[in-house]
Amino acid sequence: MIAPVPLAKAYRLLNHGPVVLVSSAHGGARNLMAAAWSMPLDFDPPKVAVVIDKTSYTRELVEASGEFVLNIPCRQLGQATLAAGTCSGRAGDKFAALGLEALASSAVAAPRVGGCVGWLECRVMPEPANQQRYDLFVAEVVAAAADTRVFSDGHWHFEQEEKALRTLHYVAGGHFLVSGEALEVRA
Amino acid sequence: MIAPVPLAKAYRLLNHGPVVLVSSAHGGARNLMAAAWSMPLDFDPPKVAVVIDKTSYTRELVEASGEFVLNIPCRQLGQATLAAGTCSGRAGDKFAALGLEALASSAVAAPRVGGCVGWLECRVMPEPANQQRYDLFVAEVVAAAADTRVFSDGHWHFEQEEKALRTLHYVAGGHFLVSGEALEVRA
Structure with a gap:
C-alpha cells in the first residue's frame, strides 16, 4: 500500500543514500532520469539537493516547470534505473520505453514512477548561481509517500x-x- | 592496506550514499562529527557537498581552516559513528573520547579517522550564501584513499x-x- 509520509519525516526516505529517479513534466512532455547525487538539506520544512546536468532533457523540464519528483526505485527496477540513466527522453517517452507506469502526484504536475518504494514531490527554490555553477538544484519537499511494505513510522x-x-x-x-x-x- | 584512489574515481567512494565522519583541525584543536547529508558534486576535479550545522564545533574549525576530511566509517565503527553525532567536541577531544586514532592526511591538516574504509581530503570552495542559508559546504577533493580490502579499481x-x-x-x-x-x- 502507498501511504503519505509526514513532511517532517520525509528526509528519512533519502537519508541512507539511495539512487533516485527524477521525474518531471512540462507542456504535455514528461521525462525521468537516474541520479546518484541527491541528499536531504533540511528537516522541516524538508528540503533536498540534487544534481541535474545542463545537457539533460530533465533539466529543461525542471527549469520550465519548477517542479520534480524524487522517486526511490527498488531492486526489481534495477534494469529500468540503469536504462533511465543511459538513454535520453528527447528520443521518445521514457516511461513507455522502459515499461514504467506514471502515477499522478498529489501536489505537483510531474508524475510519480510506479513500482518505486518512496516518493518526494518537490518545488524548486530558484538558485541561479548553484544551478549554473554546479548543476545543483535546491527544492522544498511539498508531499511525500512510501510503500508501507518497506517504510512506515519513519523507518x-x-x-x-x-x-x-x-x-x-x-x-x-x-x-x-x-x-x-x-x-x-x-x- | 590503505592505498590512494585516483582523483577521477574519488566520487565512487561516496556515490552509494554512506554516512561520513567529517574531521577537521585548526590551531591545535581537532574534531569530528557524523554527517548523513553529503554527496559528490562533480567528477574531475572531484567536488563534494556536505551539510555542516551552524551550531557545531566542526563548523568553527572548517570555516577557520578551509579544510576537512570526509571519512567513511564501516560497521565496526557503528558505535563510534553514533557517538560522534551525539556529543560535542567542545567538551573535549572526540578522538580520545571515542577511542579513534587520528592519522595524518596527505594534503590537508585535518586528520583522517583510523579504522574507516575510505577518505576524501577536501578544500572548501568559499560559498558564503550556501554556507549561511543552507549550512551547505562545497569543497574540492584534493586527495583520496581507501582500504583495499573493500575498495579497489574504482569499485x-x-x-x-x-x-x-x-x-x-x-x-x-x-x-x-x-x-x-x-x-x-x-x-
Whole structure:
C-alpha cells in the first residue's frame, strides 16, 4: 500500500543514500532520469539537493516547470534505473520505453514512477548561481509517500520483505549495491 | 592496506550514499562529527557537498581552516559513528573520547579517522550564501584513499570480506542500514 509520509519525516526516505529517479513534466512532455547525487538539506520544512546536468532533457523540464519528483526505485527496477540513466527522453517517452507506469502526484504536475518504494514531490527554490555553477538544484519537499511494505513510522524495514523491494545504491557502470541488513546502535 | 584512489574515481567512494565522519583541525584543536547529508558534486576535479550545522564545533574549525576530511566509517565503527553525532567536541577531544586514532592526511591538516574504509581530503570552495542559508559546504577533493580490502579499481567489493568492513547508511536515532549485496545490471 502507498501511504503519505509526514513532511517532517520525509528526509528519512533519502537519508541512507539511495539512487533516485527524477521525474518531471512540462507542456504535455514528461521525462525521468537516474541520479546518484541527491541528499536531504533540511528537516522541516524538508528540503533536498540534487544534481541535474545542463545537457539533460530533465533539466529543461525542471527549469520550465519548477517542479520534480524524487522517486526511490527498488531492486526489481534495477534494469529500468540503469536504462533511465543511459538513454535520453528527447528520443521518445521514457516511461513507455522502459515499461514504467506514471502515477499522478498529489501536489505537483510531474508524475510519480510506479513500482518505486518512496516518493518526494518537490518545488524548486530558484538558485541561479548553484544551478549554473554546479548543476545543483535546491527544492522544498511539498508531499511525500512510501510503500508501507518497506517504510512506515519513519523507518525503512526491509527485513520482512523479499529482496526485490530493497533500495539501490549506485556505484558506477551497471554496478549497484543493494541496501542490506539493519544495525541498531545504542547511544 | 590503505592505498590512494585516483582523483577521477574519488566520487565512487561516496556515490552509494554512506554516512561520513567529517574531521577537521585548526590551531591545535581537532574534531569530528557524523554527517548523513553529503554527496559528490562533480567528477574531475572531484567536488563534494556536505551539510555542516551552524551550531557545531566542526563548523568553527572548517570555516577557520578551509579544510576537512570526509571519512567513511564501516560497521565496526557503528558505535563510534553514533557517538560522534551525539556529543560535542567542545567538551573535549572526540578522538580520545571515542577511542579513534587520528592519522595524518596527505594534503590537508585535518586528520583522517583510523579504522574507516575510505577518505576524501577536501578544500572548501568559499560559498558564503550556501554556507549561511543552507549550512551547505562545497569543497574540492584534493586527495583520496581507501582500504583495499573493500575498495579497489574504482569499485567497492564487500562480498569477500567480513561484514565488519561494510559501509553504514544512516536512517535516524541509532538505526543504520549496512551496505548489502552487489547487483550487476547489463544495459
